[in-house]
Amino acid sequence: MDQISPATAGATIDPVTLTVIEKGLQQVCSEMDLVHEKTSFSPVISEGFDRSNGIYSREDGRMIAQGALGLPIFLGVMQETTRSVIADRKDLVDGDVVLVNDPYFGGTHLMDVKMVRPFYYRGKLWCYLTNTGHWPDTGGMVPGGFNSTATEIYQEGLRLPPVRLVREGVMDDDIIRIVLANVRVSEERIGDIKAQIAALATGVKRLTALLDRYGQETVEAAMAELEARGERLMRAHLEAIPDGTYSASAFMDSDGVVDAPVEVALDLTVAGSDVTLDFSRSSPPCDGPMNSVWASTLSAVYVAFKHIFPDLPMNAGCFRPLKVVGADGTFLKAQHPRPVAGCAAETSQRIVESVCLALSTAIPDKLFAAGAGSSGNLSLGGYDPVKGENYIMYTFSGGGYGGWWAGDGLTNGCSSIGISKNQPVEVLEQRYPLLFERYALREGSAGAGRYRGGFGVDYRFRLLRGQGKASFLMEHGRVGPPGILGGETGLPNEIRIGRGEAVTIPEHLSKGEGYVLTTGDWIEVKTPGGGGYGDKAARDRAAIEADAAKGYGL
Template sequence: MLDEITFEVLRHRLDAINDDAASVLARLSGSQLAAEARDLNTVIMAPDGRVVCCGRYVLAQVVSMHLVVRDIVDQYADNPGYGPGDQFVTNDPYVGALHQPDVVVVAPVFVDGRLVAWCGSTAHQPDVGGPNPGGITYDARSIFDEAPPMPPIRIVEDGRIRRDIEREYLARSRTAELNRLDLVGQVVANRNVTEQVQGLCAQYGAEVVGAVLDRLLERTEAALRERLRAIPDGRWRHVSYLEYRPYGSAAGEPESIYAVRLTMTKRGDELELDFTASDPQAPGAINAAYPALANFAIGGVLIYLCGGLPWVPGGVWPVVRVRSREGTVVHARWPAGVAMSTAATCQAIRVSVNACIGRMLESTEDFLSMVMASCQAAGGGGGTVHGVRADGTAYATMTLDEITGGGGATWTGDGVDSSGYTTSPGASCANVEVNEAYLPVLYEGRTELPDTGGPGRHRGGVGALHALTVHGTAAPMTMMSFGQGLQHPLAAGVCGGEFGGQSLVAVLPRADLAGLAGRAAGDADWPLPMPLSTMEVGAGDVLVSVSQGGGGLGDPIEREPAAVLDDVRDGLVTAAGAYRDYAVVVTGEPADPRVDEDATARLRDGRRRERIGRAPAPLSTAGRRGRRLSAGLDLVPDGDDSVVSCARCATAVCGGRESVHEHLVVRDRPVAARAPLGARYPGGERFTVRHFFCPACAAQLDVQVCRAGDPVLAAIEVL
């Protein structure tokens, strides 16, 4: 019998053992990706591979680790087998790795000949081979044009690293020494977990430790089901878009557009994430294999729905059904290219899960505190860089400057500025000095960029601007940009909040850098070319990038003018942005800005009139009625049926069985209206930001990004 005190002691001990493994890996790593930015994670798994303990670093790397273990159990039980002291390495995204640069090492944990657990680690390697340094080939036609995937191979046998396998693994890489250190770090981290778990079994008994793992899985599943039962049933939708230029595209031909479509249905104590309507897979690197889909879908559920619950992916998996269709951009069929999935399709998957869970949570008072807009997504400023140092040695890696985008606004406050990915809570960008120590580069600047946070009653966090040049070598640096979020924004707002700002990437003459200081969102057009598969940064050039802002929450013109003024004083919003995005008139000198209260009131009244073409109806003072459908809508009984009404003015909008979005006032706005520094990329005109207003009081109830001319999306459906 496992008593509660022992359970709590061992639960926390297992979590500490797993976190210690991540620290070991980071300390032994030779790459700034792991040592500084923590692009890694570690897990402890049950004997069948279900993930019980996971680190707080890159969550999207660990959910599918059980698929790796199951592949080993299914394929290798007899030949070559697995036993005490063995470890297996893989980077196969069709087996369970996130993508080829994320190398997974797993190890069984035996006690007296009995398998009691598995442990594992994953780390993003600087280079794992393939045609393009950095391990990602933008214009790959299939996985055969990418870094070669390696199925699980026993690299440690009876406690010793197999030199033949290690040599074969390292021979693929241009950064073999860094990869060797990461590999040693992963092996040692797993060995430490194994020894400490064996120590727990010696002290408490293997049966007790196994019972703790089982109870964590069972209780997490039960707690999540209980939470879902407390939420009204419903169905919610979101669409995210990707741009990609496949190999062989004609010069001047616009990027192809791919849509990730999610329909999320909650019934009783189960959640279904249905991606089957997503577009067919691309002839290139942006596709996600099924393990990547599972990683970002379940990882998103952990972050956005499981606050206050144990983070036990193996307990969440039975509650959440991920539906997909092989051959789509979210579930690619072999041999589709997938190496760039984490910066493309996977980001669209995460944003879609975030948006739908946010819609679901705003339907009940009990969980409003958990509502969160989307954080940044990977953008054009993310990518790999490579070249040759002055001594002739090669370098290939990522700067991770991209992990400086804004966090999403929450029900209780603004998003965190330049905070990075919500689903990577322990990861961060490397310090400027660290990147300059590892790479032949010099940073001209890194600063938070105003007006990039998504406007709302609560503002999304702002992103950052980076500018760097080649330093200490005559050879140019080549960058391969991920190329996303340039033509349209990706980080969705919630409850009527706006999207965060787009990303930006460009190679400019160094002399043009000073002129950027005077540019702002909404300025006169600054036409920029879409990045090619490689961009060369030579002497006299500067690589400029902007990370995306986080989404906002709530109607922007309901934000307190005093809060907008604080943002202006802090350099997070410009006076022009206050006028454009929040309808707040800021006057006075830049050193002493003030709000003109009367002009602001008149401006906000005028904006409401513009939204619906007439004077808005007065707000209701009677409070909310019926069942809460969203932050701004109620489902009100009407005889034997029901109607959807505005929560602010109590005006009936449509019948309860109708699509409410088709009965709201719709206004489209060009995506370039808030583009950072006024940047304009060709193809952006194909997208629009669609705003939905109450036809009576003009409250902004929803904001969507769609292709121009697309039909209205039924984002909320009553079951």
């Protein structure tokens, strides 16, 4: 795509065609998502939807489109991944596919594995197709990769710089052998690899059809206009925020190694239609895996504004009015070889929380109290003696959303950086040697307020046979999600591990690894409830009575 003037583009394309092309680009990405989902072997992708696909500019990797079914945290991450691949690999040709999971090449944690494919139309490079899938394991010290005690990236798993996995349509068996030799349950990983490649191939087919139908010039003009409109819409929203500097802090329970809080400190300045987010007061780089790479930090900022202004389209134009500064020298701009396993799933949610808390007094009619703010990462790896095979279960869990200006928070909502869903317990029980004894609403967990928060969940499962090793990397275990405008805090996360007669609570409350389970042992997790919005004294009497009648324990 050569540079096209938005004004010229808008003058040469009619509104109907513009809308059709916009939806067509999104549909290309959504079909990629569906192929990725339906052909993956791992339940975390096929059932939990922990994946995303998108279209990116050939010039600088900026986002053109992402499917509505993709995870929001990948809004900015895959843009940065594509930019890194463009800069690093000048030798790619039609039919190549690059494999990369290096956090320092525009990534997140090692389990989010990206593939980038240059898309050629009529013999010329036209754009890049990029996707991400969460692999349940990429090696490392802990099954599942969420090692809460890692102190360097090498302990977290296999790290891949941009390597050519597919050469002109032919998969490189040597690369596959290296990958499969370094991960657990390799027969499952090869299925996930082929699913990602298939999703990109679907993108090639569908995008070619779109260009054949409307022509390159029309589609490129539409993309330029959509990007310009995205920026104008974002600026219109920002201009409605009173000018000024708004500050807030959000706290991690610990970094998993040093048992002390880690602070995301934000000073957010609004000046007309420009916003500067300064994170310079945040904690320095930490010893444990809660450091955030730059791509994840940027993407978390974008996700926060998408939450606040949900009508924003998904293209790079929306990001232009946002300037993120001050992260150098903090744990929000990790440098090699800092460990980063928690950056995308947990630290990013504290960044979202800090943005929303900062703006809650400026635009209270657009904001909401803090939600559970944790993906509830739990991994269990072991050997099933009945099936005669190794397994790795990675699961995440929902929690309460915060109360908002027009109602109570959602119960058992997904993390603030995802649209993933809980994997059905029936599927987990079928795949792995365990039994869920409880999966219920966590009564009494919501923060009180004029509009209360939503409830977390309370689940417990027992290992039925064999031996397994469990690890946790969660958040909001020390203090629950805060309320706003006088609303109260939701209950914090709780983890208990029962082994024989002993019941253990992790030293770091929300994090821990190396818990060996044998037959009959169990794990219990209670996820946070959302914070409350407004003074609870202003809550409607009928709402209070309805909560009591439903036995919510408030």
